[in-house]
Amino acid sequence: MSILIPTSKKESNKTMDSNFNGLPTLPSWFDDILGKGFTSEYLSNFNTGITLPAVNVIESNDEFILEMAVPGFKKSDFQVNIDNNILSISAEIDSENNQTAGNYTRREFGYATFKRTFDIPETVETDHIFAKYNDGILKITLPKRDEAKKKPVKTIQIG
Numbered sequence: 001m002s003i004l005i006p007t008s009k010k011e012s013n014k015t016m017d018s019n020f021n022g023l024p025t026l027p028s029w030f031d032d033i034l035g036k037g038f039t040s041e042y043l044s045n046f047n048t049g050i051t052l053p054a055v056n057v058i059e060s061n062d063e064f065i066l067e068m069a070v071p072g073f074k075k076s077d078f079q080v081n082i083d084n085n086i087l088s089i090s091a092e093i094d095s096e097n098n099q100t101a102g103n104y105t106r107r108e109f110g111y112a113t114f115k116r117t118f119d120i121p122e123t124v125e126t127d128h129i130f131a132k133y134n135d136g137i138l139k140i141t142l143p144k145r146d147e148a149k150k151k152p153v154k155t156i157q158i159g
Contacts, residue, residue, distance in 0.1 A: 071136030
């Protein structure tokens, strides 16, 4: 599950485990045996479904906006739900292509699915959330409650 407001995450790029006096870690052994590009070259065509789409989260004074690039879908393919302050976005498509030419038939089919979930802050007005899909971009607007909106700075005169 993702948190609506992105946080930075520090990752370590260690290839040696300091607890075992310089012995390589298990993942680095696999990389050495199988080659660094094994997973990307051979497994990328294994499943034709899409991976989890990246999400842009934009916060303004009045709202949060989630943008997700998911081309090739229709509006009817998406399911957007809110349950106990958890926003879930999922999509599923099934495609089939049959071509007959001469004495052969070519049949291709594919399946793509994903699901992303986000914790919604208490400051969001859940009754007024809306979604729009246009040109391959799913845009979900989460308006903030009035008490959560940033108010302008008020200058107090000293008397």
